Amino acid sequence: MAPARTPRSSIPWLTAAVIALIAYGSLYPFNFKPDAQDGLLAALSQLSWARAGRGDRISNVLLYLPLGFCLYLWLNERLRRGPAVAIATVLGTLLSLAIEVAQVYVSKRVPSLTDLALNSGGTLLGAVGGMGWAALSYLMHLPARAEKQTRDPGAALLIGLWLAWRFAPFVPQFDLGKLKAALRPLFDPTFDFITVLIFLTCWLVVNQAVAALVSRPRRLETLLLLMAAVLIGRLVVASQTFVPAELLALLLLLPMVVLMHRLRPRPRRASLVLAVVSLLIIEELAPFDFSHQVAHFDFWPFLAFVENGWDLAAVDWVQLFGKFFLYGALLWVVREWGASTDFSFGVMLTVATVVEVLQIWLPAEHASITDPLLALIVGLIFRSLYRHQRPRRFAGTAGDLSLRER
Structure with missing residues (x-):
């Protein structure tokens, strides 16, 4: 070989x-x-x-x-x-x-x-x-089904949102002498199965976005560079330690990429849609301890930000960009599945709204109009990018995290 x-x-x-x-x-x-x-x-x-x-x-x-x-x-x-x-x-x-x-x-x-x-x-x-x-x-690189690489602008935006999420809160830390401290969680690693699946799902979406941007011979190199950028960025820019669950997900990523590569385009994209919807549900509703008592739904967006005097330092940038990425990922994978941009927008906004409304019955959550508004902002941005483009069609030819923990 x-x-x-x-x-x-x-x-x-x-x-x-x-x-x-x-x-x-x-x-x-x-x-x-x-x-x-x-x-x-x-x-x-x-x-x-x-x-x-x-x-x-x-x-x-x-x-x-x-x-x-x-x-x-x-x-x-x-x-x-x-x-x-x-x-x-x-x-x-x-x-x-x-x-x-x-x-x-x-x-x-x-x-x-x-x-x-x-x-x-x-x-x-x-x-x-x-x-x-x-x-x-x-x-x-074996002969396989031909898929036309599209230079998808939404895929580029999605990768940018992923990097922003992983690098938040954008605090430079050039004391690389703390590298051993960053490695400390790996000395006695513990793995949460759900967290590993969340990381793996995110990286699979990122891999699919890479496939929409670069030619087949350069896909794995680009994916490898993104992995290196995230790991180094987590140390240097985000000033945080390595997460054992993410490293395990990265070890599982390439076999999963090969497996996804062997699937036909339609079932591959359908599996990504199902995975991202499941990820959003887990992120917002886990551990699913619903109560019979209905809580208050806050119709004032960004209330915590306003109460802190519009202080940008009080913004949870990790949480913000995490939601931007997840909502963008859902819209993008639905559109990749073959739906129109408007339909994908509607699916994403509906899921975001339904999940937020369900939080009324979760005592540990604060239901608010903020998340649906963030989904609306993301949808409008993607819609502007795709204004003059059509969704991918199925040829039928033969031939890449819990927000609470980061």
Whole structure:
């Protein structure tokens, strides 16, 4: 089986970004010792087999996983699997050795051969993961049903809303020395099945949006870049930790993408419609503890924002962009299914309104006109984009999160 070809334009840049992230996080805050050792041999003599804690061991492995993954994809364009894995591991080991030697000259850093071994193991595991990605992605390039790629403006908007949701509240955090703290939830991960399904559904929608924007040979590369952007953005821009449920969803994503790729267009899009409707119901109504007592429905939109004196700092940007994405996703997948823009708009607005009205019987929720109004705003934006376009038709030819937790 021939190795899957990854477009060369972006993987080297992604590899360079991972190396820069590792170097910055390992050497921050660059407070070099004035009385450091002279010469390379003297620096190497400072390395010891110092024992590391469980958290440090896990973080050292996880830190180099992306490096091994990217190096393998880069090398696999030129080499066979075995040499690509071996060379990727050697390069990761050399980078780790260089970092450990550099830490001899940095205060509050403990250079260690144990870290070197763990980093090498992480690189190897990442390279094996890259080999699995390449093997599965090969299935995406087999002859299959032809679908015309449409340069869909709604798909571009949807991806933009997804990135805005994941990067909110847009607070830059350049102290990458806190990388280990961001990895801490992965030391003892717990997975909620529903949350994993929510993340997986969102990423499948994002994948379908990518398919509407880029040509087939570049789809997986674009999806990979979006995954990297979200994970790095969560650390650098959103100032939040990694979510184990999202990482598990990303591991399940490519097999699901291959499975969806094998379906005909109509059942694939129908399954996305059903998944997004289910996601919205779960988001707004879970855990479904309805009461017989009817609560008040607030007809004044954005009441909390007004009560805080129109203070933008009081806005829950994560919640806001999450709703924008989910409503936009529902409209977009219904339109992808073959419906008109106006019909898709109506379905989305109806679902948003019905779900909000049902919250009257949920004691823990606050029913308000705000969410239907947000759905109306999203619908009007999508409608303006599609003013002169028709929905996709079915050819019939053969041939990508709980808002409360983020």
